[in-house]
Amino acid sequence: MDLNLRKAILANVSDNSQEDLEATIVDAIQSGEEKMLPGLGVLFELIWQESSSDEKEEMLSLLEQGLQK
Template identity: 35%
Template sequence: MDIRQIILSNMKNKSKEEIKGFIQDAVNEKEELALPGMGILFEAMWEKRNEDQKDMLTSWIKESV
């Protein structure tokens, strides 16, 4: 298994609240070790979005940086 498969497998059966908690913990702790996992979750989400949703996400990112 590669890291993508491990992260996605670990998240697959989590509730929305558990996933939100994972994300919030990663943001709060500012741990660089969490960055690959966050990137993999972002990649998985991005791949399932349509162009309008991708435009919205990129707008949110632009506003946030």
């Protein structure tokens, strides 16, 4: 069976509102379940692809700061 996880995740959230997306992200982080990491990765990939260079620099700065804590 050919399962494209990326497409499945995007299809699962494609009709979600901002509130739904936020709830999904918060739930994934709060649950701490490893199985949620691929979904967060796909959402981050989409954010990255849609971000400007300045926004990418800001995200990288925030990631760096978070890793130093």
